[in-house]
Amino acid sequence: MDISSLSQLSKVAQSRSIISLFSGDADRVENYSISTSGLYLDFSKQNITNEELNQLFELATTSKLADKIKAQFSGEMINNTENRAVLHTVLRSPNEIKRKILGANADEVIATEQHMHEIVDDISSGALLSASGEKFTDIIAIGIGGSYYGIKVALSALTPFHITGLNAHVIANVDGAAVEEKLTKLNAATTLVVVISKTFTTQETLLNALAVKNWMLKNSADASIIEKQWFAVSTNIVKATEFGLLKRNILPMWDWVGGRFSLWSAVALPLALVIGNENFKKLKQGAYEMDQHFQNAPFEQNMPVLMALLGIWNRNALQYSNLAILPYDHSLRALPGYLQQTDMESNGKSVSNSGEKLAWKTAPIVFGQEGTNAQHAFMQLMHQSDEIIPTDFIVCLKGTSDLPAHHQILVANCFAQSEALMRGKTITEVEDELAAAGVTSEEISRLAAHKTMKGNTPSNTLLLGEMSPENLGGLLALYEHKIFVQGVIWQLNSFDQWGVELGKQLGNIILSAMNGGDTSMLSASSQNLIKRFNLSLNKS
Numbered sequence: 001m002d003i004s005s006l007s008q009l010s011k012v013a014q015s016r017s018i019i020s021l022f023s024g025d026a027d028r029v030e031n032y033s034i035s036t037s038g039l040y041l042d043f044s045k046q047n048i049t050n051e052e053l054n055q056l057f058e059l060a061t062t063s064k065l066a067d068k069i070k071a072q073f074s075g076e077m078i079n080n081t082e083n084r085a086v087l088h089t090v091l092r093s094p095n096e097i098k099r100k101i102l103g104a105n106a107d108e109v110i111a112t113e114q115h116m117h118e119i120v121d122d123i124s125s126g127a128l129l130s131a132s133g134e135k136f137t138d139i140i141a142i143g144i145g146g147s148y149y150g151i152k153v154a155l156s157a158l159t160p161f162h163i164t165g166l167n168a169h170v171i172a173n174v175d176g177a178a179v180e181e182k183l184t185k186l187n188a189a190t191t192l193v194v195v196i197s198k199t200f201t202t203q204e205t206l207l208n209a210l211a212v213k214n215w216m217l218k219n220s221a222d223a224s225i226i227e228k229q230w231f232a233v234s235t236n237i238v239k240a241t242e243f244g245l246l247k248r249n250i251l252p253m254w255d256w257v258g259g260r261f262s263l264w265s266a267v268a269l270p271l272a273l274v275i276g277n278e279n280f281k282k283l284k285q286g287a288y289e290m291d292q293h294f295q296n297a298p299f300e301q302n303m304p305v306l307m308a309l310l311g312i313w314n315r316n317a318l319q320y321s322n323l324a325i326l327p328y329d330h331s332l333r334a335l336p337g338y339l340q341q342t343d344m345e346s347n348g349k350s351v352s353n354s355g356e357k358l359a360w361k362t363a364p365i366v367f368g369q370e371g372t373n374a375q376h377a378f379m380q381l382m383h384q385s386d387e388i389i390p391t392d393f394i395v396c397l398k399g400t401s402d403l404p405a406h407h408q409i410l411v412a413n414c415f416a417q418s419e420a421l422m423r424g425k426t427i428t429e430v431e432d433e434l435a436a437a438g439v440t441s442e443e444i445s446r447l448a449a450h451k452t453m454k455g456n457t458p459s460n461t462l463l464l465g466e467m468s469p470e471n472l473g474g475l476l477a478l479y480e481h482k483i484f485v486q487g488v489i490w491q492l493n494s495f496d497q498w499g500v501e502l503g504k505q506l507g508n509i510i511l512s513a514m515n516g517g518d519t520s521m522l523s524a525s526s527q528n529l530i531k532r533f534n535l536s537l538n539k540s
């Protein structure tokens with residue numbers, strides 16, 4: 001069994017209706033659903049049968065998935081283009097596992113965890129005060145990419161768990177307007193800053209950190225304010241010290257934790273400062289439980305493996321190019337953006353581990369939005385264009401607001417969309433409906449085609465009992481493992497991101513060209529754009 005033969009296998013599926021799969025199988029929902037770590041997955045609305053699933057399990061076996069899972073968790077150098085292990089999972093495991101996997105290096109990891117714990121305690125209790133002797137009120141987290149999305153998704157998901165009284169503000173994009181928007185609202189004397197940069201060389205993060213540093217120095221008479229109010233999380237202690245941070249305020253990172261998988265490390269310091277140590281532990285515990293499930297459950301009952309294989313089926317057998325992430329919960333509004341990075345930066349590749357061109361498609365284009373806003377925007381295309389877009393619906397059974405009617409309607413909309421996307425509406429159904437409403441036959445023939453819906457869109461529905469640190473941890477770990485499994489089956493390295501480098505290099509060339517440097521290696525189009533930008537500067 002290999003990926004290339006999947007499209008042959010899918011011939012029957014291409015012409016079959018998903019809804020027909022329910023009529024012949026009274027147990028479909030029971031057999032096509034699974035629970036673990038506070039999550040329930042219903043995948044019965046996927047266009048797949050038992051025989052086809054079995055082929056996918058065989059594909060997982062021939063891809064040596066079980067060995068690859070073991071290799072990841074035991075710390076083998078599976079990121080072979082950067083010669084690194086991939087061990088973010090160890091950060092959420094008990095200390096005895098840390099010691100077993102990391103050996104002597106576990107000491108630094110455990111000590112860093114402890115240090116982070118103490119910082120959170122000292123700041124929330126007021127044992128650690130600002131340079132002016134006041135209690136901190138706000139935190140600015142500065143970072144981008146993997147040093148940003150995890151914190152952002154967890155901060156917005158866990159709003160009801162913001163218990164320490166500190167407010168977090170996240171700055172990522174290199175746009176002065178975004179920085180100013182935050183700074184105008186803040187008091188430098190009571191604001192703590194955490195710079196998160198694994199490399200401490202990222203242009204956006206360093207420029208934003210400098211802007212915040214200048215703002216703070218301008219608004220304080222105490223020149224030691226940076227030493228007293230700034231923390232950093234980085235592998236590059238030297239650069240962070242040169243920036244002006246005290247060594248004891250720099251928490252280490254390790255090259256075996258990829259940026260987009262780093263929420264489980266000290267990168268989460270701003271989050272822990274807001275939700276407290278206990279809630280941060282629970283977030284890691286939820287992820288750890290998912291890790292245990294992923295390592296131990298047979299593939300047939302393994303949630304990340306199943307979701308990965310269903311994704312492979314949709315991408316490589318049915319040849320669908322997209323994946324919509326639709327959380328019907330305001331708390332998960334940042335999830336689509338987070339998963340865009342985790343999925344597309346990991347698996348948006350077209351060469352194998354050994355550098356050969358792959359003969360199959362890899363990561364889907366991931367997009368999404370919180371429901372029901374999505375229904376009033378791009379979901380029109382999902383219902384009526386020719387494009388079939390597999391979807392993950394994510395919903396919490398228990399809402400967090402005091403408006404229960406809202407929650408019921410929200411959930412009803414979620415369930416309605418997965419049904420509508422699967423069921424669609426045939427032209428005959430439209431004609432009958434219009435006739436029953438007394439519409440004339442001329443009008444029926446004019447309108448019927450416009451009102452039909454293609455249906456047959458496959459979806460998963462993920463139910464969380466409620467939003468909690470544990471359940472969020474489980475959800476994020478679920479997607480991390482799903483992406484890993486897909487990388488294994490696609491035979492690529494999910495853990496590098498060379499694709500972002502060319503843009504960075506050319507960004508520097510263009511910046512120098514804007515300042516009078518050589519433009520000859522740039523296209524006429526880019527030269528013209530630079531000229532227009534420089535002209536606009538001269539005018540103002």
Ligand SMILES: O=P(O)(O)OC[C@H]1O[C@](O)(CO)[C@@H](O)[C@@H]1O
Pocket residue numbers: 144145146147196197198199200201202205258259260497500
């Ligand atoms: O943490 P750093 O080193 O500032 O890097 C930021 C981000 O930039 C990337 O290298 C590329 O977008 C991400 O993988 C990383 O998370």
